[in-house]
Amino acid sequence: MASCDRDRCRVPKYCAQYDAVYNLLFYIIDSDAFSPPTYSATFVKNVMIFLPLPTSSTILPYYMKLQETDLIYDTLSMPAMDLGLKNALFDLWIIEDTWLMGLGGLFVFLCVWVYTKSLVLTILLFTAITYSIGIAYFLYIYVFNLEFFPFMNLLVIVIVIGIGADDAFLYVKVWKMISKQLIRDNVVSNDNGLTDIKNVSSAGETILVQILEETLKHSITAIFVTTLTTAVAFYASYVSYIPAINCFSVFAGTAVLVNFLLMVSWLPVSVFIIDVKLCINKTVLLGAISKTINEIGEDIKVILNRFIITCIMRLHILFVVILGAIGVCSVVVVFYYPGLQLPDSKQFQLFQTSHPFEQYDMNYREKFLFERFGSDIGIGSKMPLRWIWGVKAIDNGNHMDPFSKGKLIFDENFSISNPKSQVWLLEFCAKIKRQSFYQQMLGPLLPNCFIESFKMYMSRRCIDNIDNINRTPCCESSQFPYTKEVFDFCIIKAVESLYQTPREIFMPGVAGPKFLRSAHPPSVAAIVVEYESVIPYSMSYREMDKFFIEVENWTRKELGDAPPGMKCGWFLSDLQFYDLQGTLAGGTVIAMMLSAGLGFIVLIPSTFSCIVSVSALLAMIFSSTVTIAILVLSGWKLNVLESVAISTSAGLAVDFSLHYALSYTNASGTKSTRVKFALSASSGPTAAASLTSGFAGIFLLRSNLLPYSQIGTFLTLIMSVSWIYATFFLCALLNVFGQSSSKDPPTEERKSISRVSSICSVVPNLESHELEHLADSNRTNITHSHSPSSVSATTVVIHDDYENSLSKIDKKPSVDLNND
Known part of the structure; x- marks a missing residue:
């Protein structure tokens, strides 16, 4: 210019x-x-265009009209706006977009229906899931007495639906497998294809008891272990200092545990009633359709199992090297470079980045001067320097409620009226002005360090000849430092005079002495010393951390030489966002490591093998870190919701690895045979569980709300990555470092069995499950004669699906599956 x-x-x-x-x-x-x-x-x-409209929810209909247009005219466009509707619109859309969550639940409902082949059982299952969420909410509100319910607690609905479906898959498979074997051992076929139960008058009731006992014995153990690992992962997030994360951890962990209690009580009864009491024979048409679907599904399952087993048996070294290298790289990405990115905006993003409200906050707000300087603290402002005495830095409010401020705890040893305290405070203020972080300011600083202005106030003449006023002892007759009586009396007069100062010279603020309202006469309960620093406000965690550490260390050094009445002072500035960043960074990593450690503790007694537990832990850690690394590289910032997702990733990733570890541990033979058995038993069910939860997350990606979209992204990634690592990395690792095992099938004496009340005449064709071999190991062939006595016989049982798979493979071009 x-x-x-x-x-x-x-x-x-x-x-x-x-x-x-x-x-x-x-x-x-x-x-x-x-x-x-x-x-x-x-x-x-x-x-900028300013509209003569209020920034409130009253103009929400106007925004809805704007949303219907493209907001483009010739060469002009309106990419961003701020109508003050961000929170109101979020509250509206968070309810409207629940239909996406319902759509995901409907998909899981259909999957469970197709799998169980029972609409009634599926309805009962989802009723139990609904009850578990309702009971957890009741405990959360009325037992735990938590009033704050953050919106991210809605994530629990999706998680509980997925866990409930997985529990149902497991229990129904074990029930059908055991019932099939025990009934088949006591059923003969007629020429017309129908079946008759042998010795019905003495066989049925004990068989039903045995089926129920064996099913509960094997399924509840697995359900409990997976529930425990997931609940522990959620409760581990309680170490965070952020109320929203604390509340989520309590609600999610409680919902998972309540769901477990309902699954082990409600689900067995439901399956028993439907499979035993409601024996409805299918029509010829439905039977033919069901048979055709089952045969197609069996062929697909055999092909996929054959492909997976062949790949791992032949390429196990390659899988260990490639997936292990990816896992190591993900650890570097998460913990070293670029690392977990801290948020760089004080505005909590609620909508997708393309939304006009988010565009204004992210790209346009700081371009205009009135926005840049309009707030109390922001870009261009200087960080304030505040020191407080008389009040202890203790937060005794409800940490689960961000609106709970607690009560002040006064320092009983605080005494500014002591002469030594007065001298020390005056020297402290002088030392502040000699520090590199102090900002020199022009004009009077009346309240900043009140002891300076109070000393000037006390230096005035004692007799005012004009007004004929005697100011004794609050005048030059009193020498600094003042006695306690003089200080307590004159400080009240000085503050009263200060508040009568013209507005151009003095503006009331937070600095100065603070009086106890209930005391008569008023006494100084706390003091605040405030100056401005040379450090500009920044969103950078490193810059704010450097500023805080420098001032904090200097403050501690000075307080070390303070008199007893001034030793409990502390430094404060506008560091709320910096504190949030630090809490997210530290608390998230601690919660993630704690979750992984507790998951490993659960793995040890579940597998009784150090090698299997360490391998499963490694697969769980790599599943978690690879998922987080993908999110970091895609631009995720470590905010509250992201912290919850990362903290619980280890708990959600351990389930699939645990299924394979259990299958491998309980199988016998060489390590290759054990790996083949684990793959044949677990690859299908885990893939189905991953598919249902993953698609439930995919449906959420269409939401306009960023939290819903992030939940969907996280669920889809953690399900797919954890299945890949559990199937291809863990099994390949066990094929390399695993050990052989030999187990003889146990024999068991069985008493004569009594009459059955009711049982279906058709035994369903079953799919494989990771725990079927557990029941196989305890399975007994019950042989009867026409006499009342019974003789026990030992039967060596081969896994049904494994045998069927091999028989079907024999019809196709042969592949040597025993190749190590």
């Missing part, structure tokens, strides 16, 4: 009317227009 001509730089009078230039530069035009980075960019790109 200095290089331009005089006439050119002179503003016409009509432009200066009504503060036109000021309003134009401060409100209308963005800052880049009059201070462009390059000369070629000297034109207006962004302008």
Whole structure:
């Protein structure tokens, strides 16, 4: 501007009317227009339009009309706006978008229906899931007495649906497998294809008891272990200092445990009633359709099992190297570079990045001067320096409720009226002004360090001849430091006089002495010393951390030499966002490591093998870190919801690894045979569980709300990555480092069995399950004669699906599956 001509730089009078230039530069035009980075960019790109409308929910219908248009006219577009509707619109859409969560639940419902082949059982299962969420909410509100219910607790609905479906898959498979074997041992076929139960008068009731006992014995153990690992992962997030994460951990962990209690009580009864009491024979048409679907599904399952087993048997070294290298790289990405990215905006993002409200907060707000300087603290502001005495830095409010402020705890040893305290405080304020972080300021600083202004106040003459006033002892007759009696009396007079100062000189603020309202006469309960620093406010955690550590260390050093009445002071600044960043960074990593450690503790007694437990732990850690690394590289910032997802990733990733570990541990033979058996038993069910939960997450991706979209992204990733690592990495690792095992099938004496009340005449064709071999190991062939006595016989049982798979494979081009 200095290089331009005089006439050119002179503003016409009509432009200066009504503060036109000021309003134009401060409100209308963005800052880049009059201070462009390059000369070629000297034109207006962004302008602000102010509407004569209130920024409240009353203009929500107006926004809905705007949303129906494209907001483009010729070469002009409206990419961003701020109507003050962000929270109101979020509250509206968080309810409207629950249909996506319902759609995911419907998909899981259909999957469970297809799998169990029973609509009634599926309805009963989802009723139990609904009850578990309702009971957990009741405990959360009325037993735990928690009033704050963050919106992220809605994530629990999706998680509990997935866990409930997985529990149902497991229990129904074990029930059908055991019932099939025990009934088949006591059923003969007629020429017409029908079946008759042998010795019905003495066989049925004991068989039903045995089926129920064996099913509960094997299924509840697995359900309990998976429930425990997931609940532990949720409760581990309680170590965080963020109320929203604390509340989520309590609600999620409680919901998972309640769901377990209902699954072990409600589900067995439901299966028993439907499979035993409601024996409805299918029509010929439905039977043919069901048979065709089962045969197609069996062929697909055999092909996939054959493909997976062949790949792992032949390429196990390659899988260990490649997936292990990816896992190591993910650890570097998560914990070293680029690492978990801390949030760089104080505005909590609620909508997708493309939404006009988010565009304004992210890209346009700081371009306009009125937004940049309009807030109390923001870009361009200086960090305040505050020191407090008289109040202890203790938060005794409800940590589960962000609106609970607690009560002040006063320092009983605080005494500013002590002469030594007065001298020390005066020297403390003088030392502050000599520090590198102190900002020199012009003009009077009356309240900043009140002891300085109080000393000046006490230096006035004692007799006012004009007003004929005697100011004794609050005058020059008293020498600094003042006695306790003089200080307590005169400080009240000084503050009263200070608040009568003209507004241009003194503006009441947080600095100065604070009096106890209930005391008569008033006494000083706390003091605040405040100055401005040279450090500008920044979203950078490193810059704010450097500022805080420098001032905090200097403060502690000075307080070490303070008199007893001033030793309990503490430093404070506008560090709320910095504290949130630090809490997220530290608490998330601690919760994730604690979750992994507790998961390992659960694995040890479940597998009784150090090698299997360490391998499963490694697969769980890599599943978690790979998922987090993908999210980090895709631009996720470590905010509250992201912290919850990362903290619980280890608990959600351990389930599939645990299924394979249990199958491998309880199988016998060489390590290759044990791996083949674990794959044949667990790859299908775990893939089905991953598919249902993953698709439930995919449905949430269509939401306009960022939290719903992030929940869907996280669920889809953690399910797919954990299945890949559990199937291809863990099994390959066990094929390399595993050990052989030999187990003889136990024999068991069985008493004669009594009459059956009711049993279906058709035994369903079963799928494989990771725990079927557990029942096989305890399975007994019950042989009867016409006499009342019975003789026990030992039967060696081969896994049904494994045998069927091999028989079907024999019909196809042969592949040597015993190849190590």
